[in-house]
Amino acid sequence: MIGIGLEVAVEMVGDLVGTTIGAITRLIREQDLMPGDRLPSEAVLAKELQVSRTVVREAFRSLAAMRIIELATGKRATISPIDHGAMSLIIEHGVHTDQINVQQIYDVRRTIETRIVALAALRRTDEEAEEILALAGAMRAAMADPAQLMENDLAFHAALARASRNPVFALIVGAFQGITTQTWPIGWRSRTTAEARELMIATHERIAEAVAAGDPEQASGAMSMHFDDSVLALISAGLS
Amino acid sequence: MIGIGLEVAVEMVGDLVGTTIGAITRLIREQDLMPGDRLPSEAVLAKELQVSRTVVREAFRSLAAMRIIELATGKRATISPIDHGAMSLIIEHGVHTDQINVQQIYDVRRTIETRIVALAALRRTDEEAEEILALAGAMRAAMADPAQLMENDLAFHAALARASRNPVFALIVGAFQGITTQTWPIGWRSRTTAEARELMIATHERIAEAVAAGDPEQASGAMSMHFDDSVLALISAGLS
DNA sequence: AACAAGAACCTGTCATACAGGATGATCGGA
DNA sequence: TCCGATCATCCTGTATGACAGGTTCTTGTT
CATH class of the missing domain: 1.10.10.10 (Winged helix-like DNA-binding domain superfamily/Winged helix DNA-binding domain)
Structure with a gap:
C-alpha cells in the first residue's frame, strides 16, 4: 500500500x-x-x-x-455521567485474550494508587477520611467472609480514588475493578496463614490511618507495601 | 430507594x-x-x-x-487486538461534558509517564532506543510545522509507553491521545518565545537520551520537568 | 389549581428484502 | 497432480414496515 x-x-x-x-x-x-x-x-x-x-x-x-x-x-x-463500565470490559477482554496479564495490571495499579493515596492524604475531606477508616474497619470485620471482604476492599480503593479529587484516577481504578473481582479470590486463597491474612488487613488500616492523618509519604509507603504483598501473593499462586 | x-x-x-x-x-x-x-x-x-x-x-x-x-x-x-480507540472517546466525552478538566488529565499523565520512562530506561531494546531518539530528532526538525510536530510528539510518548513493555501503560497513554490532539495546539501557541519552544524540544531530547542511556532517574526527572512545563503552558493559556 | 384519563410519542424487538462484498467449491487446463 | 478461474453460496449493511409496551404531554374535569 x-x-x-x-x-x-x-x-x-x-x-x-x-x-x-x-x-x-x-x-x-x-x-x-x-x-x-x-x-x-x-x-x-x-x-x-x-x-x-x-x-x-x-x-x-x-x-x-x-x-x-x-x-x-x-x-x-x-x-451519561462518566462511568468505568466500558473500560472494565475492555480490560477484561485484554486479559482473557492473553494480551494483558494480571501482573501488568498490578504494576499499573501500584503506580497509580501510590499517587492516589498521596493526593488523598492531602485533599480528603473529613467525611472521606471517616469513610475510608470505616471501610478498613469493615474489612477486618469481614475477615471470615471472603465475598464481603472483597467488596469492602474494592470499595476501599474506590473511596481513596474519589478522595484524590481527580475523576480520571477514579475512572482508571474503576476500570480495573472488573478483572480484579475475578483475580482477587486467587490472591486471598494463596494467603494460607493467619499471619498473611492479618498483614493484608493491617496494611489497609495503615493506609487509612495515614490518609486520615494527612501524611502522604506514609500513605504512599503503605500502599506500595500493600502491592508488594499482593503481587507476591499472586505470584505464589502461579498467576503469570 | x-x-x-x-x-x-x-x-x-x-x-x-x-x-x-x-x-x-x-x-x-x-x-x-x-x-x-x-x-x-x-x-x-x-x-x-x-x-x-x-x-x-x-x-x-x-x-x-x-x-x-x-x-x-x-x-x-x-x-480484536486491544486498542485505545474506545477509551479515547470516553475520555473526550468526559472533557466535553465538563466532568473532567485538562489539568486533571495532565496530572494523571504525569504520574503514569514518569513511571513509564523509568521502566523504558530499564527495558527498552536498542531498536526502541533508536526509535525514541529519532522521534525526538524529528520533533526538532518539525519545529516550524506545528501539525507535524504534534504528530511526532504523540508518537514519541506512544513509543515510550511501548518500550515500558506493559501494554496497559500503552493503553492508557493512548486513551489520552484523542483529547490531547485537541488541546496540544493551545499549549504550543501559548509558548510564544523561541526560548520556550526550544525548551520543550530540548526536554524531549533529554528524556530520549536518558532512556537510551538506561538511566531511569534521569528519565523520570526530565519527564517530570516536561509536565511542569506543559501544565504551566496550559494554565497560562487560560485552560482550566 | 390539582388531578386523572387519554392521546401522542418513543423505544425494543421482529420479519423481510435486497445490494454488494467475501469465501469456498468445483471444474478445466497445463 | 497441481494450479487457477468461475460461480454459487454465505455474509454483512441498510431500509421498511409492524406492533407491544413504556413514557410524556395535553386536555378536560373536578
Missing part, C-alpha cells in the same frame, strides 16, 4: 453507522449537552441525517456501550 | 441486547478465542440464542464500539 498520511477516524466512507456516531457526538459537543440532557428521538435523527432508524439505533447502541449515552425503553436517550 | 446490595451487571432482565452481549463475551471466554479468530455469523448466533438478527447486530455493534470485536462487510466478526 502506498503510504497516504491521511487518517480517517471513526467515520469511514461507506460506513453509515460510523458517520452517524460522528454526527451525534458532534451534536453533543455543539449543543453543549450535559449529563442528563436528552437527545432527539431516533425517528427525528433518522430523518435529519437521512438514514434509516436502523442505522441510528446501531449508532445509539455503540455510544451506549461506551457509556456516552444512556438508553431506556420509552424514554429518549440521555447523556 | 431501599438499599439492595445486589448489582446486575451488563445483563438486565428484559434487555435482550444486554443478555446477548453477555452470551457473546461468554462464548469468547469459553472457546478461548484469540485476536483474529472469527465469531459465528449473525444468523447462526440469532438462531442459537433464539433472538432476531436485529438483536445480534446491536450486540455486535456494542462490542465493536468497545473494540472487543471487529466488523467488516461480508466478513464474519473477528476478535
Whole structure:
C-alpha cells in the first residue's frame, strides 16, 4: 500500500453507522449537552441525517456501550455521567485474550494508587477520611467472609480514588475493578496463614490511618507495601 | 430507594441486547478465542440464542464500539487486538461534558509517564532506543510545522509507553491521545518565545537520551520537568 | 389549581428484502 | 497432480414496515 498520511477516524466512507456516531457526538459537543440532557428521538435523527432508524439505533447502541449515552425503553436517550463500565470490559477482554496479564495490571495499579493515596492524604475531606477508616474497619470485620471482604476492599480503593479529587484516577481504578473481582479470590486463597491474612488487613488500616492523618509519604509507603504483598501473593499462586 | 446490595451487571432482565452481549463475551471466554479468530455469523448466533438478527447486530455493534470485536462487510466478526480507540472517546466525552478538566488529565499523565520512562530506561531494546531518539530528532526538525510536530510528539510518548513493555501503560497513554490532539495546539501557541519552544524540544531530547542511556532517574526527572512545563503552558493559556 | 384519563410519542424487538462484498467449491487446463 | 478461474453460496449493511409496551404531554374535569 502506498503510504497516504491521511487518517480517517471513526467515520469511514461507506460506513453509515460510523458517520452517524460522528454526527451525534458532534451534536453533543455543539449543543453543549450535559449529563442528563436528552437527545432527539431516533425517528427525528433518522430523518435529519437521512438514514434509516436502523442505522441510528446501531449508532445509539455503540455510544451506549461506551457509556456516552444512556438508553431506556420509552424514554429518549440521555447523556451519561462518566462511568468505568466500558473500560472494565475492555480490560477484561485484554486479559482473557492473553494480551494483558494480571501482573501488568498490578504494576499499573501500584503506580497509580501510590499517587492516589498521596493526593488523598492531602485533599480528603473529613467525611472521606471517616469513610475510608470505616471501610478498613469493615474489612477486618469481614475477615471470615471472603465475598464481603472483597467488596469492602474494592470499595476501599474506590473511596481513596474519589478522595484524590481527580475523576480520571477514579475512572482508571474503576476500570480495573472488573478483572480484579475475578483475580482477587486467587490472591486471598494463596494467603494460607493467619499471619498473611492479618498483614493484608493491617496494611489497609495503615493506609487509612495515614490518609486520615494527612501524611502522604506514609500513605504512599503503605500502599506500595500493600502491592508488594499482593503481587507476591499472586505470584505464589502461579498467576503469570 | 431501599438499599439492595445486589448489582446486575451488563445483563438486565428484559434487555435482550444486554443478555446477548453477555452470551457473546461468554462464548469468547469459553472457546478461548484469540485476536483474529472469527465469531459465528449473525444468523447462526440469532438462531442459537433464539433472538432476531436485529438483536445480534446491536450486540455486535456494542462490542465493536468497545473494540472487543471487529466488523467488516461480508466478513464474519473477528476478535480484536486491544486498542485505545474506545477509551479515547470516553475520555473526550468526559472533557466535553465538563466532568473532567485538562489539568486533571495532565496530572494523571504525569504520574503514569514518569513511571513509564523509568521502566523504558530499564527495558527498552536498542531498536526502541533508536526509535525514541529519532522521534525526538524529528520533533526538532518539525519545529516550524506545528501539525507535524504534534504528530511526532504523540508518537514519541506512544513509543515510550511501548518500550515500558506493559501494554496497559500503552493503553492508557493512548486513551489520552484523542483529547490531547485537541488541546496540544493551545499549549504550543501559548509558548510564544523561541526560548520556550526550544525548551520543550530540548526536554524531549533529554528524556530520549536518558532512556537510551538506561538511566531511569534521569528519565523520570526530565519527564517530570516536561509536565511542569506543559501544565504551566496550559494554565497560562487560560485552560482550566 | 390539582388531578386523572387519554392521546401522542418513543423505544425494543421482529420479519423481510435486497445490494454488494467475501469465501469456498468445483471444474478445466497445463 | 497441481494450479487457477468461475460461480454459487454465505455474509454483512441498510431500509421498511409492524406492533407491544413504556413514557410524556395535553386536555378536560373536578
